[in-house]
Every structure is written in structure tokens, then in C-alpha cells.
Amino acid sequence: GNSVTQMEGPVTLSEEAFLTINCTYTATGYPSLFWYVQYPGEGLQLLLKATKADDKGSNKGFEATYRKETTSFHLEKGSVQVSDSAVYFCALSDPRGSTLGRLYFGRGTQLTVWP
Amino acid sequence: GAGVSQSPSNKVTEKGKDVELRCDPISGHTALYWYRQRLGQGLEFLIYFQGNSAPDKSGLPSDRFSAERTGESVSTLTIQRTQQEDSAVYLCASSSRTGKRHEQYFGPGTRLTVT
Numbered sequence: 001g002n003s004v005t006q007m008e009g010p011v012t013l014s015e016e017a018f019l020t021i022n023c024t025y026t027a028t029g030y031p032s033l034f035w036y037v038q039y040p041g042e043g044l045q046l047l048l049k050a051t052k053a054d055d056k057g058s059n060k061g062f063e064a065t066y067r068k069e070t071t072s073f074h075l076e077k078g079s080v081q082v083s084d085s086a087v088y089f090c091a092l093s094d095p096r097g098s099t100l101g102r103l104y105f106g107r108g109t110q111l112t113v114w115p
Numbered sequence: 116g117a118g119v120s121q122s123p124s125n126k127v128t129e130k131g132k133d134v135e136l137r138c139d140p141i142s143g144h145t146a147l148y149w150y151r152q153r154l155g156q157g158l159e160f161l162i163y164f165q166g167n168s169a170p171d172k173s174g175l176p177s178d179r180f181s182a183e184r185t186g187e188s189v190s191t192l193t194i195q196r197t198q199q200e201d202s203a204v205y206l207c208a209s210s211s212r213t214g215k216r217h218e219q220y221f222g223p224g225t226r227l228t229v230t
Contacts, residue, residue, distance in 0.1 A: 004157075036221075043119075044158075044206065044221035089157065101210065102148060102171060103219060107157040 002027050006090045006106030013080055013113050021075040021109045023064075023090035031092040033057075033066050033073040034103070038087045047075075047088070080113045087111070117141070119222035121207050127228045128197055136192045136225045140209030145187050148210075148219060153203040161205075164190060197229045 007022040025031065035047040035057070048057030053068035062077045073090060090106040120139045128134050140147050149161040160174040164184045175181070179197075184190040194201055204226050208219040 043223040044208075046218055046220075049218070091158075101146065101219075102160045102163050102174075103150075103158070103208075104160070105150075105157040107155075 002031065002092060002094055002104045004090050004092055004104050004106040006088075007109055008107070009087075010110040010112060013111070015082055015113055015115050016079045017113075019075070019077040019080045019084075019111070021088055021090075021111070023073045023075065023106060025071050025073065025090075025092050027071075027092055027094055029094040031094045033064070034091040034093070035062070035064055035073070035075050036089040036091060036105075038089065038108075040086070044089065080111075082113045082115050085111055085113045119207055119209055119220050121205075121222040121225050123225060124223065125226045125228075127230060130199060130229055131196055133193065133195045134197055134227065136194075136205050136227070138190045138192070138207030138209075138222060140188070140190070140207070141211075141220055143187075144209035144211050144220075146210045146219075147184060147190050148208045149182060149190070149192050150206045150208065151203045152206060152224070158206065161192070194227075197227075199229045202227055202229045 003026045005024050032051045034049045036044045037047045038044050048059040050057040050066035056065045064073050064075045087108045087110050089108045091103045093103050122137045147164040150158040152158045162182050163171040167184045179195045182192045204224040206224045208221045210219045
């Protein structure tokens with residue numbers, strides 16, 4: 001079946017530090033991969049996505065590369081800011097499977113960035 | 116235009132009571148999803164609508180849970196005889212059938228507390 005495993009938090013970093021949040025997946029088909037972000041008091045927002053192997057999604061300085069050989073989609077940012085403090089969710093959908101685009105989520109990783 | 120809206124934002128109810136949660140998707144979005152987020156856990160899929168039909172109800176945890184959708188508009192999630200384990204944030208998302216069909220836009224959620 002489909003599932004997502006992501007690094008447990010919380011992650012605490014100083015401003016300008018390098019960020020990696022690991023995400024690996026199991027899928028029966030050819031999934032699309034996503035990172036969603038939930039800022040304090042706000043709803044989930046799509047941060048970035050990749051729809052096929054070797055694609056790199058990027059947004060707001062964050063990047064993630066779809067690695068089929070390692071079934072991974074790790075989130076990285078070279079220099080975090082206080083405003084990046086949020087919960088990050090890795091997710092997959094299998095658009096050609098029977099699950100009709102539903103998302104499978106990891107448990108979320110809380111990131112706190114200190115000035 | 117407006118994003119996905121949900122009401123109420125918070126609901127406190129006594130065990131055994133019925134509750135109804137509402138979701139207004141983005142206008143023109145044909146696909147609608149309900150998810151549940153329990154404390155410290157990832158998002159669990161509940162049900163998917165395409166138009167007003169529900170081809171995937173596999174995530175509904177018990178027959179106390181039901182959902183309806185009117186055309187390609189409002190959806191309601193009903194929980195009968197609530198239990199304490201139903202306490203969670205209930206999230207609704209919508210997506211367009213065409214274009215970026217697998218990009219789901221989330222509402223702010225309804226926080227349900229069963230006492």
C-alpha cells in the first residue's frame with residue numbers, strides 16, 4: 001500500500017542554519033510527492049511538489065528532489081528564518097491508482113527557528 | 116477568489132451528541148476531501164467526493180460517520196453519538212479536476228472536542 005514516513009520532531013534550529021527533514025515513502029504506483037506547511041494558527045498550504053522521478057520541487061528557498069531509487073523526498077533549506085517556524089508534512093498521492101488523488105500524509109515535523 | 120472555508124471553527128460537544136461540520140470548497144472545484152488530524156498524528160483520509168458522489172469512503176472510521184455533498188458545492192460531515200476518540204481537527208480540501216488536479220487546497224479546519 002501507500003505510506004509516508006517522515007523524521008520525527010521537534011526540530012530546533014538557529015536562524016541561518018541548514019535544514020533537512022527526511023521523508024521516505026512506499027507506493028504501489030507512480031506517486032506524486034508533496035510537502036505541505038502549517039504555520040501557527042493557519043491552514044495547510046502546499047509548499048512544493050514533484051510529479052515524477054528526479055524532479056525537483058522548490059519554493060521560498062525550500063527544495064526537495066524526488067528520488068525513486070531511495071524512495072525519498074527530503075526537504076532542505078540552506079538558511080532558515082524565524083518565519084519558517086511551522087509544522088511540515090510530507091505527502092503522496094497516486095493519481096493513476098485506485099485512490100483517486102487522496103493524499104497520504106506523514107505525521108508532521110515541528111520546526112522551531114530561534115533568532 | 117475565496118479559499119476553502121469551514122464552520123464552525125471550534126466545536127465542543129458532550130459525548131453521545133451528534134455534530135455536523137460544514138465545508139465550502141473553492142468555487143469550481145469538483146473534488147472534495149475530508150481528513151482528520153488527531154493530536155500528535157498525521158492527517159487521516161476520511162472520504163472523497165467527485166461532484167456529489169463519493170467513490171471513496173474507505174477512511175470513515177465507523178458507521179457513526181457520514182458525509183454528503185450538494186452538487187459541486189457544500190459538504191457536511193456528520194458524526195453521530197460522538198465519542199471522546201472523535202476529538203480532532205477535521206480538515207476539508209478541494210481540488211480542480213483539470214490542471215493541477217492533485218494540488219489540494221485546505222480549509223482552516225474545525226477543532227472538535229468531545230467531553
